[in-house]
Amino acid sequence: DARVTQTPRHKVTEMGQEVTMRCQPILGHNTVFWYRQTMMQGLELLAYFRNRAPLDDSGMPKDRFSAEMPDATLATLKIQPSEPRDSAVYFCASGLLGTEYEKLFFGSGTQLSVL
Amino acid sequence: AQTVTQSQPEMSVQEAETVTLSCTYDTSESNYYLFWYKQPPSRQMILVIRQEAYKQQNATENRFSVNFQKAAKSFSLKISDSQLGDTAMYFCAFTGGSEKLVFGKGTKLTVNP
Numbered sequence: 001d002a003r004v005t006q007t008p009r010h011k012v013t014e015m016g017q018e019v020t021m022r023c024q025p026i027l028g029h030n031t032v033f034w035y036r037q038t039m040m041q042g043l044e045l046l047a048y049f050r051n052r053a054p055l056d057d058s059g060m061p062k063d064r065f066s067a068e069m070p071d072a073t074l075a076t077l078k079i080q081p082s083e084p085r086d087s088a089v090y091f092c093a094s095g096l097l098g099t100e101y102e103k104l105f106f107g108s109g110t111q112l113s114v115l
Numbered sequence: 116a117q118t119v120t121q122s123q124p125e126m127s128v129q130e131a132e133t134v135t136l137s138c139t140y141d142t143s144e145s146n147y148y149l150f151w152y153k154q155p156p157s158r159q160m161i162l163v164i165r166q167e168a169y170k171q172q173n174a175t176e177n178r179f180s181v182n183f184q185k186a187a188k189s190f191s192l193k194i195s196d197s198q199l200g201d202t203a204m205y206f207c208a209f210t211g212g213s214e215k216l217v218f219g220k221g222t223k224l225t226v227n228p
Binding site: 033035042043045048055056093095097102103104105106108109111 | 148150152158159160161162165167206208210215216217218219220221
């Protein structure tokens with residue numbers, strides 16, 4: 001079965017360090033999302049790409065977060081410098097949006113703990 | 116802006132019984148998709164069921180079915196013959212065609228033996 005692959009699954013880091021999360025979307029999908037999940041806020045959309053072009057990153061703190069899609073097989077989310085309030089589960093999802101096959105498939109998430 | 120509201124933060128049901136989770140949404144789109152996702156303690160987000168707004172027939176997937184009321188902008192999920200493995204967070208989500216997927220806050224469902 002095709003699936004979205006996220007690495008690492010867990011990450012513990014100290015405040016101020018750079019964190020990079022990676023996502024391999026399902027081949028052929030045209031849209032990639034980054035979500036953050038916390039108990040208080042639920043699922044928040046951070047950024048998303050259509051055909052590798054960034055469409056909306058209004059959910060991201062611009063001064064410390066950046067999202068890129070260097071090629072069709074890789075999406076990255078970076079936090080620099082990280083802060084304790086960034087502790088959350090970060091999900092990547094991909095899908096074939098804008099078609100009759102519209103649905104999203106999620107990766108297993110990266111659980112980030114910033115100490 | 117599209118919004119999705121799940122008014123039941125927590126629910127519980129006895130094994131083998133039926134439970135209905137509520138979801139309402141707000142949109143000006145005429146063509147869109149609605150989803151229910153399940154998130155068990157493993158945290159994996161699993162697609163449960165999907166409904167196209169242009170289809171009047173309610174979607175069903177085995178024990179899971181929806182009651183889609185387009186005029187009322189309501190999209191509830193019915194779980195029949197509840198099983199212990201159905202214990203999870205359930206998220207209702209909306210996408211207006213090529214727009215981003217918006218999630219509700221979720222309903223925590225506990226199935227009791």
